[in-house]
Amino acid sequence: MGPSSAEYIVTFDPLDGSSVIATNFSVGSIFAVWPNKEKLMGLKGHDILGAMVAVYGPRTDVIYYNDKDKRVDLMKLIRGNWVSYKYNLTIKPTTKLFAPGNLRAASVNKGYKEVIDYWLEKGYTLRYTGAMVPDIYQFFIKGQGIFANIISPEHPAKLRLLYEMFPFAFLAEAAGGRSSDGSKSLLETTIVGYEMKGQVILGSKEEVERLENSLKKHSA
Numbered sequence: 001m002g003p004s005s006a007e008y009i010v011t012f013d014p015l016d017g018s019s020v021i022a023t024n025f026s027v028g029s030i031f032a033v034w035p036n037k038e039k040l041m042g043l044k045g046h047d048i049l050g051a052m053v054a055v056y057g058p059r060t061d062v063i064y065y066n067d068k069d070k071r072v073d074l075m076k077l078i079r080g081n082w083v084s085y086k087y088n089l090t091i092k093p094t095t096k097l098f099a100p101g102n103l104r105a106a107s108v109n110k111g112y113k114e115v116i117d118y119w120l121e122k123g124y125t126l127r128y129t130g131a132m133v134p135d136i137y138q139f140f141i142k143g144q145g146i147f148a149n150i151i152s153p154e155h156p157a158k159l160r161l162l163y164e165m166f167p168f169a170f171l172a173e174a175a176g177g178r179s180s181d182g183s184k185s186l187l188e189t190t191i192v193g194y195e196m197k198g199q200v201i202l203g204s205k206e207e208v209e210r211l212e213n214s215l216k217k218h219s220a
Helices: 018-023 103-107 110-121 132-142 161-174 205-219
Strands: 008-016 027-035 050-056 060-066 071-078 081-086 097-101 146-149 178-180 200-203
Touching (some): 050 161, 103 110, 110 205, 178 205
Antiparallel strands (some): 027 050, 050 060, 071 081
């Protein structure tokens, strides 16, 4: 990435959820705005200046970070015009709504399996489509939820840090939720490559911490 006079760098996933297009599920686009340091290497998720996620479903919505008011807001596309619809979206610390990605890893990862079993035994509600955008977007509308995509040696990471995980982690934490890579805030991760992949937990604080603690316990 060469020198540029532009003030910002934008990273994006133009079509998240391409694997579920054939089934006509909702899909979306994910964006993050960074300061232009000529390259992103060495920056952390905390260096993000803003983020936005568009959802293409029965209607077209955008959730975005409102830098002026330091909050997450929602716009809808109505008859070709963007209309502000909801302000200050928040994610409560407690939830009984879960969206577990890469569930096959629970057959090997004991920490993941322990918490999946807990959610099922406690009667939590499963809401998962297999597309990251609608699976996490619902938390901002419902005000609660937890998304997890945990890995194992047999079931490695597929989600990319720059283009998928960082923007959602930024929005979740801006809305009062938490993000984690299994041990710390995802936003504390340092960029060392443009195709970095890993595991992610984000959403309601108490459930993020429950899974984080279980993963730590079983990795000790």
